[in-house]
Each structure stands twice: as C-alpha cells, then as structure tokens.
Amino acid sequence: MKEEHLLLLSDLKKLIKQVVLIDYTIIILGGNLMSTEQAIHTKGLCKSFGKNEVLRKCSLTVEKGTIYGFLGINGAGKTTMFKILTGLLTPTLGEVQVLGKDVTVQKADILRHIGSMIDVPVFYEHLSAKENLNIHLAYMGVKKADTETTLSKVGLQSVGNQPVSEFSLGMRQRLAIARAMVHQPKLLILDEPVNGLDPVGIHEMRDLFKSLVEKDGITILFSSHILSEVEHIADKIGIISNGAIVREMTLQELKKDNSFNLEEYFISIVKEGER
Template sequence: MSENIIQTANLWKTYKDRAAVRELDLHIKKGDIYGFLGPNGAGKTTTIRMLLGLIKPTKGVIRVFDKDIRKERMDILRRVGSLVEYPSYYGHLNAVENLEVLRRIINVPKSRIDEVLSIVDLTKDAKRAVKGYSLGMKQRLGIASALLGDPELLILDEPTNGLDPAGIQEIRELIKRMPLEHGITVLVSSHLLSEVEQMASRVGIIREGKMVLQDTIASLQSQTGSTIRLMVSAPEQAIKLAREQGQFGQQQGAVLTFPYMDNTAVALLIRRLIEQEHDVYRVEEQRQSLEDLFLRVIGEGASV
C-alpha cells in the first residue's frame, strides 16, 4: 500500500506572468482517497489537467504508475478514469445507450455497462432518458463513464459541486466504496472541507498554486486541540481549586474555560468541586475542527 500512484516534483504551470501552479510536490499512494483541497482558483483543475496530459506543464515532473506522463501518456490513461468539471452525455439517450457509445470507443466488454451501472446505483433507472435525471444522477452517470474502462485510478474534479445534501451524500458514499470494494485509488478535488473530511484518507491543501499542507486525515485530527468548559455555582473559588490541581484556565461569569485536559484531569476536577459542595451545571468539550486547522494553515484571508 506504500506504492505511489501519482508523484509530482517541482511542478509549474504559468500563463504569461501568472503562475497557476508552482513548486507542486504531490504524493498519492495506492489505496488512498486523496482529498485535493483549496479555494476556487487555487490551481486544482489546472493540476488535474496536467495529471491527465490535457495541458503541458511549464516545468517539473509528473509520474503516474511510476511512468512519465510525457513519454507514456496513452499507457497511463488506459488505467485512469476521470470526471473533470461536468459530465457529458446525450440527453435523449438513456444511461445504457450513453455508456454504449463510450464502450465502443474504448473497446471494453458489453457486460461492463451493467457492472458500472450497478456500482453507481443506476440499474433501476438505466432505461430512462438522461435528460430526466436529477443532477446527482447525472454525476453518478459521469462516474460510471469514468469507471467503464475498469481503471486503477479515478480522478474526480469537484464531483459534488452544485448538488443538494442528498446528492452530496450519494457521491460521498460511492467514493468511499472505491478502494474497499474495487481496489481503485481516488483523487477528488473539492473546496468543501466537511465533505473531504468524511471520505478522504489523505489530503493536500493548495493555495495560490502551491501546496501548503499534505498529510493523513488521522494525523491532522491529532493536531486539532480542544477546550473544556465548565459552568459552576461559585466560579471564583472553583478557578482557585483548579489552579491547585495544576489546571490554569480563564473565568468569564459562571463559565470556566481550560485548554485541553485529559479525561483523568477532568474527572478529578469535577470530583473535587462536588466534594467541596460546588454545583457543576454543565461540562462541555469544544474540539477545534479540521476547518479551523486548515484556515490557520492557509491564512485567515482565504476562503476554502
């Protein structure tokens, strides 16, 4: 599982005097669901187009399946499925007919159509004209098209963009199944941090064309801190008692706020407060979200 499926080194794409992507080192391992995050205009789609060989980098190296995209593009693309921006389809045709058009081009077995429709849960709607599909169903059909060639790598550019909450959940659950059920590595770009947090195993955050953070979700979650808040009957005496225990917090009215305390320290403080006949009205943990961490990394001025 340590094999790099995608690796870039010092990747640049410049247009006249503007760098859309700069110094980008991207590492995506086999079996990852890799969340590629950044504000709109950060360079996500430009990077994806370079990974697919649709545009040439100004400089730098792109290796996919340990092959140079400049030298072995067609060999690479046979193993890649992609959905960049919005899916294309013939609205008057049904799902099977749309996939049949693509199947003839890429020359895969006809049985593959039923397989991919099952993967994206469109079997029961396979004979309906696509123009009557919801936006979420059209996105799923786009993913089915990307899966038709039985790829090892799936690249999805903003697949939940414009979807309602139900559609977002459908796409999210579909993506989460890819590595587990089909052995497919997934690169999914998004500006929706909450969505990526729920499905990705690793993330990279890009800002103004440059990677500012790349790590596993588990590692990032371990970096998020939390605050313990207590509402008590006698806050002045309670804060002194906490200091005697080695816990230094702040008091605002009846509320005491402490930087992270482990469960043992929280239990000890509450027990001592009760033993000294303090009323403890409320105990809350406020955990810093990944979004807070991301905003701190990329800077408060950016909107992700």
C-alpha cells in the same frame, strides 16, 4: 602454480561480487524514482498560461489504495493539476508520473487505467445513460463491461434507458461518476464529484468510494468544497493556495490536534497564504 590459480579464482569471485553489488546499487539509484506504492508523484510541477503562473513547484504524492482529498479555493489550481495528471494539459516544468509512467511520454498507456471527472460533465443529451456509457467504453477500447452493475452502484439502475436530457443535476453527477469507473480503472481523478447531490446522494457516494478502495484496490484523488465530507473519507489531504501546495498531511495527523477540525485548519492555511 595450482595455488596461484586458486588465489586468482578467489580474487576473481570477490571482484565479480563487488561489481554485481555496485551494479545493483546503480540500478536502484538510477532507476525510476517513483515508488511502486505511489499512484501519483509530481515534483516541482509548474504551469503557466502566458505570464500567468497557475501552478508553482507543486510536489504531490498519492499512495496506491488510498483516498486523497485535494483542497483549495476557486482558482487555486486544482483543476489545472487534474488536467495535467490526465494528459489534458502539458506542464511548463517539472516531473509528473501516474501509475509509474511519465504522463508526458506515455499518455495513451496511462489513460486506459484512469477514470476522470473534470469540469462540468458533458453527455450526448438525446442518448440514454447506458448509451453514453457504451460510447465511452468504445472510446476507451473496452469491448466488454457491465454497464448495468455500474449504473446500479451509482443509483441509476432504474433510469438507464432514459435520455440524459431528462436527468437532474444530481443524476448527471451520478452518471459522470459511473462513466469514470465503468471501464474499471486503477485510478479515479474526480473534480467536485458530489457537487449537486443531496445529503442522501453524498452519503451513498461516500460508501461507494470507500468500497472501491477497500474491495477493488482503486486509488482516488478528488477535490471538494464540502470539507466535512473530505474529513469522512480521505486518508490524506493536500491544500493548494495561489498555485502552490502548502500542506500535505494525513487525517490522523490533523486529528492529533484536537483544537482543529478540517474546516478550521483549511481556512487558517488559506488566510496565512493571503498575508
């Protein structure tokens, strides 16, 4: 009788172990499909305005702590993608996760950790740069932030008290970048961030973006028509053409083919999509 009990106990332990293993497997397979190392993940993303299909089955992956250059000609769908990622637009179909959460369900939680610059930046013209940043902080629910340091990072430390109406295009662009980062987000989504900057300004923003990633662990997704600049700072690129992401590759992969630079590669892909 005692031996039978021991056998039953042994069998029970084996059974429990098998159930735990099976349950563990189910948790892995049935859990969040987005890797903890991904800041952005979209799958089969579509967006239509009436009969106009702007995004077509777009699947995009941006790893945490990297700089991703999103390329495409005007009207290709870049800005629409950025607006979906920041909750400004709702996708027609597909999955979109940012920082491990579904944007369509948990938008408020996600937006606290995103800094964005989309379309032409709009400010309170009669207010100073500092005041504009403070209004943004209040909107984001952030009580304390170092606006002085943020303005210094974008080269506006000496004009923080000036009204924005006196700012040049390049200064406004710098202020838009400052506003995107002042609340210390985990992810920056920037649409043409160096547009309107002179060569010195472009170089300064390049160094800033690299520093934000390397020192602060921020992830950056940005678009730019200045392909030489993308080539300088991006870890990975994605090319969108006619609403579809037609290529994703690292800059290292591109550089393996010495016959191509980024500009030549981009033009060849766009022309291929037009055929």
